[in-house]
Amino acid sequence: QVQLVESGGGLVQPGGSLRLSCAASGRTAIRNYVMTWFRQGPGKEREFVAAISGGGSSTRYADSVKGRFTISRDNAKNTVYLQMSSLKSDDTAVYYCGRRRGVVADISRSASDYDYWGQGTQVTVSS
Secondary structure (H helix, E strand, O other), rough: OOOEEEOOOOEEOOOOOOEEEEEEEOOOOOOOOOOEEEEEEEOOOOOEEEEEEEOOOEEEEOOOOOOOOEEHHHHHHEEEEEEEEEEEHHHHHEEEEEEEOOOOOOOOOOOOHHHOOOOOOOEEOOO
8 A cells, every 4th residue: 555644734824835745655656656736625626736747857737826836756755745835825725645546647637547645734824
């Protein structure tokens, strides 16, 4: 079983920044896999935020976060990151990282294409 653990969430004022981390178990846990961040706000469905190719050379972002969020990864550390800047109230959500189902190149925005998820970390943007 692959285990993913998110960390780095917290309370931040509008306009502030946070960096989320997702640590995966095992040396080969995320190697060659597309990785993603989704989020689920209060009363909302889980929505795509960002994803990154296995080697880190290609990324995809939701329109709502483009220019503000950056996804990155360090395969040697089995870790994926989400740097969040210029945070807004609408960014308040539980943030989840996920691993792509199978070793494929498609950087999917569909939650059903990811088979392992972390427990989530809470991000609250409020003044």
